[in-house]
Amino acid sequence: MIPGPADVVVVGAGAAGLLAAAFAAGEGRRVVLLERTRDGGRKILISGGGRCNILPSEVDPRWFVTDSSPHSLRNILRGWPLQAQRRFFEEELRLALALEEESGKLFPASNRARDVRDRLLEHARARGAEVRFGSALTGLAATDGGWQLDLEGGASLQSRLVVVATGGLSVPTTGSDGTGLRLAERLGHVMHPTYPALTPLTTTAARWTALSGVSLDARLTAPPDTPDYNRRQGFLFTHRGFSGPAVLNISHVFTRPRDGEPPAMLASWGDRDRGDWERDLNEGGRVHLATVVRRHLPERLTLALLDQAGVPAERPLAQLRREEREAVLGALTALPLPVTGHEGYRKAEVTGGGVALSEVDPVTLESRRAPGLFLCGEMLDAFGPIGGYNFLWAWATGRAAGLGARRRLTI
Numbered sequence: 001m002i003p004g005p006a007d008v009v010v011v012g013a014g015a016a017g018l019l020a021a022a023f024a025a026g027e028g029r030r031v032v033l034l035e036r037t038r039d040g041g042r043k044i045l046i047s048g049g050g051r052c053n054i055l056p057s058e059v060d061p062r063w064f065v066t067d068s069s070p071h072s073l074r075n076i077l078r079g080w081p082l083q084a085q086r087r088f089f090e091e092e093l094r095l096a097l098a099l100e101e102e103s104g105k106l107f108p109a110s111n112r113a114r115d116v117r118d119r120l121l122e123h124a125r126a127r128g129a130e131v132r133f134g135s136a137l138t139g140l141a142a143t144d145g146g147w148q149l150d151l152e153g154g155a156s157l158q159s160r161l162v163v164v165a166t167g168g169l170s171v172p173t174t175g176s177d178g179t180g181l182r183l184a185e186r187l188g189h190v191m192h193p194t195y196p197a198l199t200p201l202t203t204t205a206a207r208w209t210a211l212s213g214v215s216l217d218a219r220l221t222a223p224p225d226t227p228d229y230n231r232r233q234g235f236l237f238t239h240r241g242f243s244g245p246a247v248l249n250i251s252h253v254f255t256r257p258r259d260g261e262p263p264a265m266l267a268s269w270g271d272r273d274r275g276d277w278e279r280d281l282n283e284g285g286r287v288h289l290a291t292v293v294r295r296h297l298p299e300r301l302t303l304a305l306l307d308q309a310g311v312p313a314e315r316p317l318a319q320l321r322r323e324e325r326e327a328v329l330g331a332l333t334a335l336p337l338p339v340t341g342h343e344g345y346r347k348a349e350v351t352g353g354g355v356a357l358s359e360v361d362p363v364t365l366e367s368r369r370a371p372g373l374f375l376c377g378e379m380l381d382a383f384g385p386i387g388g389y390n391f392l393w394a395w396a397t398g399r400a401a402g403l404g405a406r407r408r409l410t411i
């Protein structure tokens, strides 16, 4: 155990904290990593369906969502580019990565999230960080020479510098319950309202919940708020509403606090655009409308869409009236799906909002309000789409905060 005050205490052994501790440690610096759970990195363990989608294969800062300045976000991401991150995992951690071609996602070649968590923990320890599990931070106060950290159970700890990497509010069973967000707010940081993001959406419309289990590709839009990251992706009807990557990636449009009504969510089904469907419907002849649609879409969805359009499934194409063709094209390419709620933090992969990016130095992530305090990971006001972007953010900001603290010790 490290005697006396630490040089750096990192709070939270999740993705960001593990990187922060590893980069802060070394050359005899006294670095302690505090973690409230028994083992840390629990979101890494459940990520990517237990495979951990560790990184994407391409990145564009415009795909990230923030209420802060996009310029600050870009500066932070620029600090550790994707290819450098990839090299860190492959060369420094010796963790072989494999590209999943169809999704463009990178996974550990072993397909085991546990390998990622374990290698990161080993690496932080090998660099000299002391890891203390079962230690929950409850309070943080500036002292003359640094910080006092109060822990659950009454113990306390002194440190020159503190890195807070306690995550957001999503899936609280993994250990993140928003402690860091509350402490940052108490220390006077400007906060953007938090909201669950990358979370399934719900509906009370029986027509759509009756399709529970149907899955296909879809492109979802919500004009004028369609996210920049918008492509055809997996869509799943559930007994409570809508899920799958296409839904999670647009969910923030409906969960983000806003003035006024959210826009409508419009679905274009399958891998076809309006022109493709127009050609099909213009075929004419005696072939039934449903026969043409079910060539490309699941049977149950086909019938529900035609019913929604108010056109009999058995109508021969040659007898389709102009307004019927328009109604069918609308249901196939711009169907408004009624969103009445969402699954909240319980199912959210990330937290939107948080500490405003203007509150930290974009290079060191040192707080502009509280010198000697560094903030990183999900508690900062940014998140990306499904596909490894949120770990990319956690790795980049964790490393920046660790290096920032290390640099600060020499000043």
Ligand SMILES: Cc1cc2nc3c(=O)[nH]c(=O)nc-3n(C[C@H](O)[C@H](O)[C@H](O)COP(=O)(O)OP(=O)(O)OC[C@H]3O[C@@H](n4cnc5c(N)ncnc54)[C@H](O)[C@@H]3O)c2cc1C
Pocket (backbone or CB within 6 Å): 011, 012, 013, 014, 015, 016, 017, 034, 035, 036, 037, 040, 041, 042, 043, 044, 046, 047, 048, 049, 052, 053, 054, 055, 135, 136, 137, 138, 165, 166, 167, 168, 170, 171, 174, 175, 176, 177, 178, 179, 180, 347, 348, 349, 350, 376, 377, 378, 379, 387, 388, 389, 390, 391, 392, 394
């Ligand atoms: C189901 C699921 C799947 C996901 N899959 C992917 C994926 O495949 N790819 C991807 O890029 N992203 C994925 N994400 C998102 C990703 O997991 C997060 O963006 C990332 O883990 C955030 O890292 P973090 O270190 O900021 O926070 P966290 O990982 O939440 O870590 C915070 C840590 O701090 C600890 N802590 C909290 N409060 C205290 C306290 N008071 N004292 C001490 N310790 C504390 C927690 O126990 C936790 O270990 C997924 C998320 C979920 C929920």
